[in-house]
Amino acid sequence: MVFTLLTVGDGDLSFSLAIKRAYPDLSVTASTLLDSPEELIRTYSNSVDVISEIQDRWKETIVYGVDATKVENSFTEDRFDIVIFNHPHLGGATLLESEEKHAKRHHVLLAHYFHSAKKILKQDGVVHVCLCGKQPQTWDVASAAEKNGLRCVLEKSTECPISSWLFRDGFEYSVTDVESHYPAKRKFRNGKLGSKHFLSRYGYMHRRTAGELFQGNIKEVNVQQSRNYVFAEAQIERPADTSDIGATGQKKCFICQTVFKCQDELESHIKNPAPLDAYTDSTELAMAKSQNEMSERHTAQKVPTNEQVSNQHIDIEDATILIEATVTQEFDSTRIKWLCRQPSFALSRHIKSKKQCEDAIKAGRVFVNRTVAMDTGRIVHKNDTVTLIEKFEPATVGANTSDELQSGVKIIKQLVPDQNGIPSLVVLYKPVGVRCVGQFASDTLEMITQSYYERRFGSANTHCQSLSKIDTGCAGLCALKIGDSKSSNSCPSKIMYTFTALVHGSPAEDWKTGVYVSVPTNGCRNWKRQKTAKDIANETLFTVTQSKLDLDSALYIQCTDTYSIPNDRNSISTLVVKSSHDDGRLANTIAFTLRKLGYPVVNDRFAKRESSALPRRMQNLLKQKVCIGCYQVDIMDAVTQKSNVVSVPPHSRTQCQHWRYQLEPGRRKDSVNIDLN
Incomplete structure (x- = not known):
């Protein structure tokens, strides 16, 4: 027996191809909402190879212009054993207005998808949908299925092989070996985007609807805690009409039970029950603006995409x-x-x-x-x-402004200029993703700065050395020494770093006046490695004390604000952390220490459970960005013994006050945003 499977809403068709690669004996029909191969390739450049392999190697069919809420319009005679929809989404426009409205739109999408998919199922066929995070609860997938005579018969993690749960009892396809060119990029396979997927080893990549046309920072959506849900016929009677007239004269869609004021509104809804956001990119930019991230987006666009x-x-x-x-x-x-x-x-x-x-x-x-x-x-x-x-x-890239370099790097302050006006020391702000040290690529902080000063002063012998080695995954201030390749300019004897972090939990009262904790001497670079008996014996004890410690080997931590989230058992706190310890991974060391103390940084990748418990609106606004950054450096010159303090305002995402305004409707309009700019 050959099972027939239809995929709907498959953006770049990599999911359909991955299923076929894994189970060659399965009959797969791939479909996409995009109207033509040209539009698909324009949106996802990798689709050139995907289309070719599906059609030429596997001899399977691709159908364009398929609306998941009206699948029967494209498959009037075909019947499928399985209809499968991975991560349905209409866009985030309504999150700017109301999370309730956003959830309602997607509940309607699911209800109409279930209703439509049933019409092309074979007897005993099943309908599948994959959701992530709190979507099953907030979108009420169970109710959407129940309204259309379906019941959930299975729920499985995306890590499980499809053959172990999706096919009928007694039929199990054996999965084939992975060929060398199959696997998707590592971030789609290792769980970096929230969840591992079994088919990622066969080339499946979860992509944005806008594909390469998307202009924002976050190119791939996080799909944390993804789950597969399978629904089958519940054998209950459904009304035959498309609308009901209630006691008040209102009209109601019998598929999703949405009530409308007039017949025209109902008819318009039936024709297009779940419209996509018309301007997805503009919506994302608007959401970024509300989080004070417009600066990061604009500077990111200085590098040609x-x-x-x-x-x-x-x-x-x-x-x-x-x-x-x-x-x-x-x-x-x-x-x-x-x-x-x-x-x-x-x-x-x-x-x-x-x-x-x-x-x-x-x-x-x-x-x-x-x-x-x-x-x-x-x-x-x-x-x-x-x-x-x-x-x-x-x-078209154009000349850099006096304080703005490529890749979002900005000059904050230039120190100790020579007679030609060239500074011997400069403090820059680097965004997440820029590596501080390295001459091997043009987009490291050292090479970006070197290129800028060579163009500005016409010198071909400029040499930049990063004195700060802030983690690549952390934004913050960095000090760089500038001179020619033979220069022996003096370096600062010490740099004191001040980080601001948003953490889970409410620290003890003594943290408000400030506490000290020793920096761990081992284990920071091997968090995932299994500990040996020697490691355990030598493990640093994370003891908090109010006795002053040398900040060359310790952290000073002060809690400046705590916020108990309304209607929730969670709380968050803003911490200021100071240290002159610099082994090149200070942000990681701070995050590691805070996690050991029971206050993990929000969106720390080792604290996903805590972050997933945050309110949905907060998760959507954070966009998986780690809430820690270096916003002040105190540079002590070794020769003059003068201290130069350079600071910028901490990002709003690290401030409890910002989240009070965002999560409490009565305060939202009065929000005072704090940003680098």
Whole structure:
């Protein structure tokens, strides 16, 4: 027996392809809401290879323009054993207005999806939906199914193989081996986006609806605590009409039970029950503005995106070709980011690392068959021609302002200028994702600063050395020494860092006046490694004391505010943490210490359970961003013994006061936002 499966709402079709790869004997029909292959490829560049493999290798069908609430319009005669919908979502516009309205829209979507999917099911067929976080409760998936004569027969984690739970009793497909070019990017496989998915090893990637057209910071949506839900016929009678006239004369949709004031509103609803946000990108930007993140988004756009590079219409005939090579049988069906680094492939003369390869592709410098490669995960085949051109500098990027560099880096203060006006010390603000140290890539803090001062002062011998080694995943202030490569300018003898963090819980009263705790001497870099008996014996005791300790090897922690969340048992607190300890991972050390003390940083990846218990509105506004940053540095000059204090306002997400305004409707309009700018 061959099971027939239909996927709906599959953005880039990678889910449909992954199912077919894992279970070749399964008959898979893939569908997408987008109207044509051209629109799909324009939205998701990786769909070129996905479409080709589904149709050419697996000989399966792709259907375009399929509305999940009206599936029967596209499949009038076909009948399926399984209809499957992964992570349905209409956009976040209503979150700006009301979380209740947002949840209602998605409840309506689920109800109409269930109603429509039933019409194309075979006897004993099932309807599937995958939801994450608190969506099953807030969207009331059980009620949406019950209204349409369905009952939940199974609930499973996305980590489980599909064959172990989705197919009927007595029928079980064996899963095939993973081929070398199957796996998706690591972040889709290791749970970084919230949940692991069994099919990610076969190439499934959960993507935004807007795909590469999305202009915001967060390119992939977090799907924390994802669960699969399977529904079957409950064998109950349903009304035959599409509307009811209630006692008050109001009209009601019999599918989702939504009440309307007039017949016209009901008819409009039946035609289009669950419309997508018309302007998803604008909505995301508006939400970011409400969180004081517009600055981060604008500065991020200073670096040309794949879409911006492609819009430059780079003509390979006008570019200088560094090297060109043909893919041999040895490298058939491999990913381009892996191929370019192989010693036996010609491009490896110029590309030595995965980072360099990704940078070259994002900059539009890599071509496949004379067409710019837009996806680092693109599969190349035998006889394809891969070309690397010289570095391209789009004119549209424009000159940097006096205080703003690329990648969102900003100059906060320049210290000790020489007679030519070149500072020997500079304090910069770096956003999350920028690495402080390194000469290996153009987007490290050292190289960004060096490039800026070389252009500004016309010097080709400028050398930058980062004195602060703030973690790549943490935003904050960093001090850099500037001079020529032979310079021996004096360095500060000590830098005192002041971090601000939002944590779970309400610390003891003595934290308000300030407490000290010793920095752990071991274990910080090996949190995931299994501890040995020696590690346990030597483990630092996290003892809080009010006795003053040397901050070279200790943390000073002060609780400045605590907020008990209304209608919830949770509380959050704002902490200020000072230390001059600098081993290159101070933010990680602080987060590790606070977690051991019982007050984990909000959205710390090792405290997902605590973060998932926060109110939904707070989770949506935070967007999985870790609530810790370095917002003040006190630099002591070794020669003059002068102290230079440089500070910026802490981000609003670290402040309890901000969340009082956001979570209490009566205060929301009076919110005073605190931001870097």
